[in-house]
Amino acid sequence: MKTLAELQAIRDRMKSQMASRGTDADDIRIVVGMATCGIAAGARPVLNAIVEEVENRKLTNVKVTQTGCIGMCKLEPLVDVIMPGSEKVTYVHVTPEKARRIIASHVVNGNVVTEYTVDGEKA
Amino acid sequence: MLERAHILVCGGTGCTSGNSNKIYSEFQTRLKEQGLESEVKLIMTGCFGLCARGPIVVVYPEGTFYQHVKVEDVNEIVCEHILKGRPVERLLHSEKEEDGSLKAINETAFYKRQKRVVLRNCGIINPESIDEYLAYDGYKAYEKVVTQMTPQGVIDEIKKSGLRGRGGGGFSTGMKWQFAHDSVSDIKYVVCNADEGDPGAFMDRSLLEGDPHAVIEAMMIAGYAIGAKQGYIYVRAEYPIAVQRLEIAIGQAREYGILGKNIMGLGHDFDIELRLGAGAFVCGEETALLNSTEGKRGEPRQRPPFPAVKGLFEKPTLINNVETYGNITQIILNGADWFASMGTEKSKGTKVFALGGKINNTGLVEIPMGTTLRTIIEEIGGGIPNGKKFKAAQTGGPSGGCIPAELIDTKIDYDNLIAIGSMMGSGGLIVMDEDNCMVDIAKFFLEFTVDESCGKCTPCRIGNKRLYEMLDSVTKGTATMEDLDKMEQLCYYIKENSLCGLGQTAPNPVLSTLKYFRDEYVEHVKNKRCPAGVCKALVSFKIDPALCIGCTKCKRNCPVNAISGEIKQPHVIDASKCIKCGACLQGCPKNAIVR
Numbered sequence: 001m002k003t004l005a006e007l008q009a010i011r012d013r014m015k016s017q018m019a020s021r022g023t024d025a026d027d028i029r030i031v032v033g034m035a036t037c038g039i040a041a042g043a044r045p046v047l048n049a050i051v052e053e054v055e056n057r058k059l060t061n062v063k064v065t066q067t068g069c070i071g072m073c074k075l076e077p078l079v080d081v082i083m084p085g086s087e088k089v090t091y092v093h094v095t096p097e098k099a100r101r102i103i104a105s106h107v108v109n110g111n112v113v114t115e116y117t118v119d120g121e122k123a
Numbered sequence: 124m125l126e127r128a129h130i131l132v133c134g135g136t137g138c139t140s141g142n143s144n145k146i147y148s149e150f151q152t153r154l155k156e157q158g159l160e161s162e163v164k165l166i167m168t169g170c171f172g173l174c175a176r177g178p179i180v181v182v183y184p185e186g187t188f189y190q191h192v193k194v195e196d197v198n199e200i201v202c203e204h205i206l207k208g209r210p211v212e213r214l215l216h217s218e219k220e221e222d223g224s225l226k227a228i229n230e231t232a233f234y235k236r237q238k239r240v241v242l243r244n245c246g247i248i249n250p251e252s253i254d255e256y257l258a259y260d261g262y263k264a265y266e267k268v269v270t271q272m273t274p275q276g277v278i279d280e281i282k283k284s285g286l287r288g289r290g291g292g293g294f295s296t297g298m299k300w301q302f303a304h305d306s307v308s309d310i311k312y313v314v315c316n317a318d319e320g321d322p323g324a325f326m327d328r329s330l331l332e333g334d335p336h337a338v339i340e341a342m343m344i345a346g347y348a349i350g351a352k353q354g355y356i357y358v359r360a361e362y363p364i365a366v367q368r369l370e371i372a373i374g375q376a377r378e379y380g381i382l383g384k385n386i387m388g389l390g391h392d393f394d395i396e397l398r399l400g401a402g403a404f405v406c407g408e409e410t411a412l413l414n415s416t417e418g419k420r421g422e423p424r425q426r427p428p429f430p431a432v433k434g435l436f437e438k439p440t441l442i443n444n445v446e447t448y449g450n451i452t453q454i455i456l457n458g459a460d461w462f463a464s465m466g467t468e469k470s471k472g473t474k475v476f477a478l479g480g481k482i483n484n485t486g487l488v489e490i491p492m493g494t495t496l497r498t499i500i501e502e503i504g505g506g507i508p509n510g511k512k513f514k515a516a517q518t519g520g521p522s523g524g525c526i527p528a529e530l531i532d533t534k535i536d537y538d539n540l541i542a543i544g545s546m547m548g549s550g551g552l553i554v555m556d557e558d559n560c561m562v563d564i565a566k567f568f569l570e571f572t573v574d575e576s577c578g579k580c581t582p583c584r585i586g587n588k589r590l591y592e593m594l595d596s597v598t599k600g601t602a603t604m605e606d607l608d609k610m611e612q613l614c615y616y617i618k619e620n621s622l623c624g625l626g627q628t629a630p631n632p633v634l635s636t637l638k639y640f641r642d643e644y645v646e647h648v649k650n651k652r653c654p655a656g657v658c659k660a661l662v663s664f665k666i667d668p669a670l671c672i673g674c675t676k677c678k679r680n681c682p683v684n685a686i687s688g689e690i691k692q693p694h695v696i697d698a699s700k701c702i703k704c705g706a707c708l709q710g711c712p713k714n715a716i717v718r
């Protein structure tokens with residue numbers, strides 16, 4: 001027999017697993033470029049790293065999706081972070097390590113990692 | 124690992140018959156092929172409602188809604204959408220905003236005016252996973268009543284919500300629970316009526332297929348409220364998917380200690396068993412259902428005593444419909460006031476309808492009580508196919524009546540429907556257009572009830588049979604005007620003298636079509652003409668020689684060689700051979716064939 005506490009633990013665990021099944025305007029969206037150019041440049045491990053990080057940190061208000069080619073192939077892998085109420089931030093040449101830092105700094109704490117953006121790279 | 128995308132494949136009966144099982148296994152294969160099986164979750168859900176566009180597949184987190192998906196399309200969805208994030212445009216169920224962007228699915232005409240209370244989990248959770256049900260506050264309402272409310276407190280809350288039975292009668296659910304509670308007995312029962320015998324209705328089936336735990340939890344709450352430890356779900360064997368999912372759900376609940384003794388360690392016992400019916404309409408009538416559950420012949424009992432006093436195995440029994448139970452957990456969790464804020468003065472909450480017949484979006488819809496028929500047909504239903512005109516809608520199935528086009532602005536609730544001579548019924552809503560003959564419709568429903576009458580009482584067994592014969596003579600052009608009056612009298616006689624609801628309501632389709640479409644009956648009787656061209660005995664097919672170009676198409680289409688004529692010469696139909704199938708009409712390029 002499951003106790004009340006055990007049932008609640010199942011609810012909590014399942015809720016975070018199923019969070020992606022609702023669409024809420026307040027959600028943070030992370031979009032990974034996954035066209036042929038993105039995949040060739042290593043977008044798959046980036047995507048996996050992001051999903052892992054979102055899970056480990058139990059970020060139930062974050063939706064990870066992919067998109068196709070946006071025409072800046074030489075900057076791939078590209079990752080967009082869209083926080084509700086603010087402009088989209090595009091990160092370029094993302095690696096799994098960079099992705100983890102983007103989540104820790106930008107998604108969790110709201111500080112854009114400027115050095116990974118197009119303008120930041122140039123500077 | 125957390126799955127980044129969820130693919131939901133509809134496993135309702137409609138989509139299953141459209142091969143969604145194969146679509147599911149094809150997804151399994153293709154995801155594996157691409158090495159995606161650990162990042163993507165694949166789920167079979169219950170009904171999404173838009174059955175006309177099935178099989179349906181929805182991909183989250185984007186909420187992309189794919190329609191008419193075929194097994195061959197799966198690879199493209201996996202390789203394009205799942206791998207590269209490019210939705211497969213040609214399969215999208217989409218409506219565009221004015222600026223050309225895609226509307227969110229909840230903003231499309233079919234879903235926008237709906238309010239999903241009972242169907243909240245259908246098409247969202249995996250009905251075969253108790254964990255997914257738990258994630259959406261599953262079994263929390265039960266926990267709340269047992270830990271925080273008295274049985275009388277539960278009953279008061281249900282009364283206050285204004286919930287009325289969704290099985291047809293519309294009796295106050297709270298009152299019914301009170302009667303069962305007040306009956307003194309050491310043994311009581313909770314029964315769920317999942318017989319759903321109305322032709323064209325599939326609300327209850329869809330709820331059981333899509334969210335079986337919601338019904339189980341509600342029955343547990345009812346058990347606590349009235350003091351019962353045993354529940355029965357009476358479901359027809361013709362619903363194999365619903366039966367299977369119920370069996371799985373009951374098994375999982377027992378495994379978790381949610382059904383059985385000392386549930387969740389809270390000291391309350393409750394268990395549920397299934398009883399399979401053989402699919403007789405009369406077994407949906409509550410007393411016949413009780414007989415059948417006991418293993419006896421499915422014939423109604425005299426009432427009173429009502430089941431709340433003397434029901435299953437002669438013990439006090441609460442019997443409610445599937446959809447009625449579907450509302451209970453939400454009333455407990457969100458409060459009676461929340462529930463009562465939806466609907467009209469005397470009909471609270473929402474109602475699920477199975478939308479069928481001459482309508483573009485056939486499927487399952489849940490609307491707030493008080494929504495007009497116009498909204499259902501023109502907006503949610505997407506109008507009538509082929510530019511035809513709306514003629515009438517039948518609610519309440521064989522026990523109900525029709526709503527003619529001039530009453531299309533009627534607000535749908537229990538009392539308004541009764542006032543115009545129809546009834547809510549369990550939720551079948553069949554739309555008819557100008558090509559439907561109303562006499563023929565009445566005959567169709569009466570033929571059904573004659574067939575399904577159990578034969579126990581004479582008014583129903585013989586009265587309805589005679590009524591059917593009279594209707595038949597109208598459709599053959601052999602009835603007289605006096606017959607119409609006699610028919611009406613017989614209708615009232617049957618209604619007043621039958622033993623159970625089957626006979627008491629069987630004449631309703633005849634009475635309501637006589638009321639709103641009497642001119643159509645008169646046309647059959649006086650002029651021997653069926654205005655809609657449906658009643659075979661009254662139509663004859665002719666070829667207009669002035670229009671016929673002698674293309675020979677009709678001659679080739681005719682299955683009985685009743686058409687003759689030389690090429691480029693006007694053709695003729697031999698009336699003695701013609702079987703009036705209408706095959707010649709199709710394909711005539713000049714509309715030269717008249718009936």
Ligand SMILES: Cc1cc2nc3c(=O)[nH]c(=O)nc-3n(C[C@H](O)[C@H](O)[C@H](O)COP(=O)(O)O)c2cc1C
Pocket residue numbers: 287288289290291292293294296316317318319320321404405406407408409410442443444445447448549623624625
């Ligand atoms: C001929 C006949 C068929 C019925 N079929 C059903 C049915 O299929 N499902 C149902 O819930 N109620 C059906 N009913 C209504 C039941 O007798 C009963 O009123 C209902 O189960 C009560 O539940 P409720 O108060 O939750 O609506 C039928 C009644 C009659 C007279």
